[in-house]
Amino acid sequence: MTPEHPPLLNLSGLRLAYANGTLALDGIDLTVKRGEFLSLLGPSGCGKSTVLRLIAGLLFPSDGRIDRAVSQDRGSIGFVFQEPTLMPWARIIDNVRLPLDLAGVPKAEATARVMMELEKVGLQDFSKSYPRELSGGMKMRASLARALVTRPSLLLLDEPFAALDEITRLKLNDELLSLWRQYGFTAIFVTHSVFESVYLSTRVAVMRPRPGRIVAELVVDLPQPRDLSTRTGPEYNAHCRTVSDLLHRAMGNAA
């Protein structure tokens, strides 16, 4: 890493202890390069969502430091939650416009940007709908559009597709990858699916629980753009096996 291009994100020696003394995270070291698609993979309760919240600044570490080469402007970090987390009383267009509204972007300009974003995720015909009128996958698309409407340089995704059915999940995986290629944001994606992590990522970090820590990293150098043929290729399977082994070993240590 040359000095002209510092990493986008550097976590060193992160520790997080709760008030009752439980150690949630211990000794997290992680460097994230610009433009990377990094997956945090681990069993539930290993603190991967906690790492994401620390990066977003929604939580503060007990010890260690986070260096962000992300601008301090609002909306330079996008966040997609496990649930769509839309405001049920607001139409889709108003939900997606929220980050712009909060930043005081003039309404006409904001609306134009929202419509563009909705088109990207295929929801242009549903801008006037309420969240409850959409399917789970569509709600997730709206959530994705909201996170991207500010054109963040860093997108954090906390198991966003975990609650969706397999078919919808695969489709949204492809759409997410396509948005990542178009926009060039850096993505950190939390998941507990080995296959999902390998398919999406350029790098996978494996975590183990109690206390949460990163135990292994693997570069996934499958060619881009990835598609159906990626999933059936031998390299993909090899990567999945490696990651699966790493995860298995991590769990074994934890037990």
Added chain:
Amino acid sequence: MTRWGKWVLPPLVGLLMLLGWEWGVSAYQVPAFVLPPPSAVLVALWRDGPLLFSSAWLTITITLQAFLLAVVTGVGLALLFSQSRMAAAAFYPYAVILQVTPIVAIAPLVVIWVGYERVNLALLILAWIVAFFPILSNATLGLSAVDPNLRDLFRLYQANRWQVLWRLQLPSSLPYLLAGMKISGGLALIGSVVAEFVAGSGTASGLAWRIIESGNRLNMPRLFAALFLLSALGILIFALLSLVQKRLLGRWHESELGR
């Protein structure tokens, strides 16, 4: 159940009951001062109309004023509580004390303090005390019942306190607030009636006083007519607030999705 059943069945049951009542009273020759037939109540409603409606007007005025005052003060205090934990800790117990103390027990005191010459003000205060708490407690609950992820989202985008309040907390609290208003609307009416009973002795002349007066004179048809108007008033308040609820929550809240 079909729409038809929902709108036709209740009035049908009511009509049958009234007919049975009318028939029973004449068949068993029940004296009118014990139970007047519905027809006599209808006649009383017509004959004593001006008197009863002016009384009803007073009751309506006090009920509405108390209700609006309860909404303003209840929501205002809930907003204060939501912004300052200290204010909540300091004042909430007193709101509870106000709520748990039976209104009948404090009514004489309030009437004396305010003075018999301003008995309508005393009625207003008493009705307000009864109507106030459901609004406060529901609005307080609603303002804190925010999806934690949405709260985090607002934090991530550095929303200020007003943006959080206006765009997140208030809309989130709306279903709770409306439920509180529905309870409180009925209570405002009950409060104004109870207050009038306690204040008594002809200083106030709302529907409750008409009931006491008619009872003393064994004028049962008029008593029933006043009672009927009170119920009608209660139903009207409930219906209006249900309409508001449907209007405001209709398209997004589970309670109004009607399945």
